[in-house]
Amino acid sequence: MNRINQKLKEDKKLLSIYFTAGYPNINDTVSIIQDLEKNGVDIIEIGLPFSDPLADGPTIQASSTLALKNGMTTEVLFDQLKNIRKSVNIPLIIMGYFNPMFQYGVEAFCKKCQEIGIDGLIIPDLPVDVYHEKYQTIFEKYGLINVFLITPQTSDERIRYIDSISNGFIYMVSSASTTGAKVGFGEEQTQYFERIGNMNLNNPQIVGFGISNNQTFTQATQYAKGAIIGSAFVKHVTNEGANSIDNFVNSILN
Amino acid sequence: MTKNMKNYNVNEKGYYGEFGGAYIPEMLYPNVEELRQNYLKVMAEPEFQKEFDQLLKDYVGRPSPLYFAKHLSEKYNTKIYLKREDLNHTGAHKINNTIGQILMAKRLGKHRIIAETGAGQHGVATATVCALMGLECIVYMGEIDIKRQAPNVARMKMLGATVIPALSGSRTLKDATNEAIRDWINNPVNTHYIIGSAIGPHPYPDMVTKFQSVISEEIKWQLKEHEGRENPDYIVACIGGGSNAAGTYYHYLHEEDVNIIAVEAAGLGIDSGESAATSVLGKAGIIHGCKTLLMQTNDGQITEPYSISAGLDYPGVGPMHAHLCKTGRAEFMAITDDEAMKSGLELCKLEGIIPAIESAHALAIFEQKIFKPDDVVVVSLSGRGDKDLNTYINYFNL
Ligand SMILES: Cc1ncc(COP(=O)(O)O)c(C=O)c1O
Numbered sequence: 001m002n003r004i005n006q007k008l009k010e011d012k013k014l015l016s017i018y019f020t021a022g023y024p025n026i027n028d029t030v031s032i033i034q035d036l037e038k039n040g041v042d043i044i045e046i047g048l049p050f051s052d053p054l055a056d057g058p059t060i061q062a063s064s065t066l067a068l069k070n071g072m073t074t075e076v077l078f079d080q081l082k083n084i085r086k087s088v089n090i091p092l093i094i095m096g097y098f099n100p101m102f103q104y105g106v107e108a109f110c111k112k113c114q115e116i117g118i119d120g121l122i123i124p125d126l127p128v129d130v131y132h133e134k135y136q137t138i139f140e141k142y143g144l145i146n147v148f149l150i151t152p153q154t155s156d157e158r159i160r161y162i163d164s165i166s167n168g169f170i171y172m173v174s175s176a177s178t179t180g181a182k183v184g185f186g187e188e189q190t191q192y193f194e195r196i197g198n199m200n201l202n203n204p205q206i207v208g209f210g211i212s213n214n215q216t217f218t219q220a221t222q223y224a225k226g227a228i229i230g231s232a233f234v235k236h237v238t239n240e241g242a243n244s245i246d247n248f249v250n251s252i253l254n
Numbered sequence: 255m256t257k258n259m260k261n262y263n264v265n266e267k268g269y270y271g272e273f274g275g276a277y278i279p280e281m282l283y284p285n286v287e288e289l290r291q292n293y294l295k296v297m298a299e300p301e302f303q304k305e306f307d308q309l310l311k312d313y314v315g316r317p318s319p320l321y322f323a324k325h326l327s328e329k330y331n332t333k334i335y336l337k338r339e340d341l342n343h344t345g346a347h348k349i350n351n352t353i354g355q356i357l358m359a360k361r362l363g364k365h366r367i368i369a370e371t372g373a374g375q376h377g378v379a380t381a382t383v384c385a386l387m388g389l390e391c392i393v394y395m396g397e398i399d400i401k402r403q404a405p406n407v408a409r410m411k412m413l414g415a416t417v418i419p420a421l422s423g424s425r426t427l428k429d430a431t432n433e434a435i436r437d438w439i440n441n442p443v444n445t446h447y448i449i450g451s452a453i454g455p456h457p458y459p460d461m462v463t464k465f466q467s468v469i470s471e472e473i474k475w476q477l478k479e480h481e482g483r484e485n486p487d488y489i490v491a492c493i494g495g496g497s498n499a500a501g502t503y504y505h506y507l508h509e510e511d512v513n514i515i516a517v518e519a520a521g522l523g524i525d526s527g528e529s530a531a532t533s534v535l536g537k538a539g540i541i542h543g544c545k546t547l548l549m550q551t552n553d554g555q556i557t558e559p560y561s562i563s564a565g566l567d568y569p570g571v572g573p574m575h576a577h578l579c580k581t582g583r584a585e586f587m588a589i590t591d592d593e594a595m596k597s598g599l600e601l602c603k604l605e606g607i608i609p610a611i612e613s614a615h616a617l618a619i620f621e622q623k624i625f626k627p628d629d630v631v632v633v634s635l636s637g638r639g640d641k642d643l644n645t646y647i648n649y650f651n652l
Contacts (some may be wrong), residue, residue, distance in 0.1 A: 128280075
C-alpha cells in the first residue's frame with residue numbers, strides 16, 4: 001500500500017509541511033526532510049522550484065527564485081533524493097508546476113519518483129481533466145498518488161468529480177488565494193470546511209493555505225484529517241536557517 | 255475553406271493542434287469556466303454585437319484605413335499596404351480587444367477589471383474602456399517596462415487606473431502577467447481579467463482573436479476597393495503574444511492563396527542570448543495557462559526574453575501561432591532591434607508615419623525578403639510610435 005494511504009489510516013490528525021527544495025542552501029534538502037520526520041511531521045511536500053509559480057505568493061516565489069539561483073534542477077533534486085528511503089519512512093510528495101515535469105518527460109518523471117520512493121505529486125497547474133485523459137494511467141503505473149486542490153468556489157459537482165479521480169487525499173485550499181496571502185480562518189472558512197465535511201467524500205481532506213501556528217492547525221484539523229503548512233515554514237527557514245526545525249514543529253504540535 | 259486544408263481555428267476542446275488548452279490552478283477554474291461557457295453565446299447576441307460595432311465605429315474610429323504606401327512600395331518594388339491600427343483611439347490595435355472584453359465583463363456582472371501590460375498599450379486601452387464604463391481598473395506592469403514606457407504609465411493614471419509594478423522575475427510582461435493571474439486567484443468573484451494578447455488559458459486566445467478579427471474583416475473589403483480582390487498575396491504582422499497578428503490573419507487563415515508572415519523580435523540577434531524569437535528558440539511547454547511554444551531552459555524554467563520593444567518582449571507566442579508555425583502555415587521571420595529601429599525611421603521619412611517599435615519589426619522584413627513587383631503585401635501597422643519617443647530619441651541621439 002502507498003505510504004500516503006497508510007498514513008491516512010492512522011488515528012491522528014496529520015501535519016504536512018511544504019518546503020522549497022534547494023532553499024536556503026542547495027544541499028539542505030535531505031537534512032530538512034530528515035529533521036521534519038524526526039520532529040513528528042507526518043507528510044512532507046518537497047517543492048520543486050519553478051520560475052513562474054502562478055499559485056504562490058511572495059514567500060514561496062522568493063524561495064523558488066533563490067533555489068533556482070542556487071542551482072536546483074529536476075536532475076539535482078532526484079540526485080539528492082536517491083537514497084532518501086534509507087533514512088526516511090514518512091510519505092513524500094513532490095509539489096511543483098507542470099512545465100518542468102513536462103520537459104523531463106511525464107513518464108520518465110514518474111518512473112524516477114517510483115525508483116526514489118516518492119509517494120505522490122501535487123501539480124497545481126495540471127487540470128483534473130487533462131490528468132484524467134492523458135496521465136492518470138502513467139501515474140498509476142508507477143504507484144503515484146496525484147493530489148487535487150479544491151477551493152471554496154469549487155462546485156459540489158466538481159468536488160464529486162475530483163473525489164472520484166483521487167486516490168489519496170483532497171487538498172482543501174482554505175480560501176481562494178495564492179499561498180501565504182491570508183492567515184487564519186473566519187466564519188466563511190469554517191462554513192466551507194463543514195460543507196465539505198458533510199459531503200462524505202471517499203477521500204479524506206487535508207487543509208492548506210492560511211495555516212501558520214498551533215491555533216490555525218488545531219482549528220483546521222477540527223474539520224479535516226490534517227493540515228499543510230507552507231509559507232510559514234519557508235519564512236521560518238528564511239529567518240532561522242534550516243537547523244531549527246524542532247522549534248517550529250514543536251510550536252505547531254504543542 | 256479549401257477541402258484538404260487543416261483547421262487553424264480552435265477546436266471544441268480549446269486546442270489548436272497540440273497547442274492551447276487551459277492549464278490553470280483549480281483556484282482559477284470557476285472564472286475561466288464561466289467565461290468558456292458564456293463567451294460565444296454572449297458574442298453572438300445581437301445586442302452585444304450592436305454595442306461592440308457601435309463603439310468600434312464611434313469611439314475607436316473604425317474602420318481603420320488601409321493605406322497604400324507609395325514610397326515604401328517604390329523603394330521595395332512591390333505593393334505595400336499598411337493597415338492603420340495606429341490610428342485607432344489610444345494608438346494601437348489593443349483597444350479592439352478591450353472594448354470587446356469590457357462588454358463581456360459587464361455581461362458577466364464583473365465590476366473590477368485587472369490587466370497586464372508590456373508596452374503599456376494594452377494597459378492604456380484597458381484603463382480607457384474602464385473609464386468609459388465606470389469600472390475599477392488595476393494594471394500590472396513590469397518595473398522595467400514602467401521605466402521604458404513612462405508616457406503610457408502617466409496615461410493610465412490620468413484615466414483613473416491603478417498601476418502596480420511587477421517586481422518578480424525579469425520585471426517585464428511575463429511577470430506582469432503572473433501578477434495579474436495571482437490577483438485573479440485572490441479575487442475570484444467580482445473580477446474579470448482582460449488579457450491583452452492571444453495568450454492564456456482557453457477561451458482567451460480564441461476570444462481575443464475574435465475581437466481582433468475586425469482587422470482582417472476590414473482588410474477584405476478595403477483591399478477589394480483598392481485592388482479589386484479581397485485576398486492579398488501576403489499578410490504580415492509582428493508577434494508579441496500575437497493578438498494583432500491573429501486579427502490580421504483570422505479571415506485569411508483558410509485562404510490558401512494568402513501567405514502568412516509572422517515577425518518576431520530577435521533582440522540583439524537570435525544567438526545572442528538576448529532575444530524574443532520564440533519560434534526559433536522555444537519549444538512546447540506551458541506558460542500562463544496554455545500549452546504553446548515558449549523559451550525555456552532544458553529544465554523547463556521559463557527564460558527571460560529580450561527585445562527593445564516592450565510589446566514583443568514575451569517568452570511565448572499564442573497557441574494559434576504555435577500551431578501556424580508547427581504546421582508551416584505561417585512563415586516566421588526574426589528582426590533584430592537595429593533592423594526594426596532602422597525601418598521605423600524609414601517609415602517616418604518615406605511616409606510621414608511614426609510607427610510603434612513593435613510594428614517597425616513587421617516593416618523590416620522588406621530588407622530581408624524580396625517580393626515580386628505585383629505582389630500585394632498587407633502589413634499590420636499595429637500601433638503608433640508616440641509611446642516609443644524616448645527609445646527613438648536615445649537610439650538615434652535625436
Ligand atoms: C503597437 C503594438 N504592436 C504589437 C504588440 C504586440 O502584441 P500582440 O502580439 O498581441 O499584437 C503590442 C503590445 O503591446 C503593441 O503595443
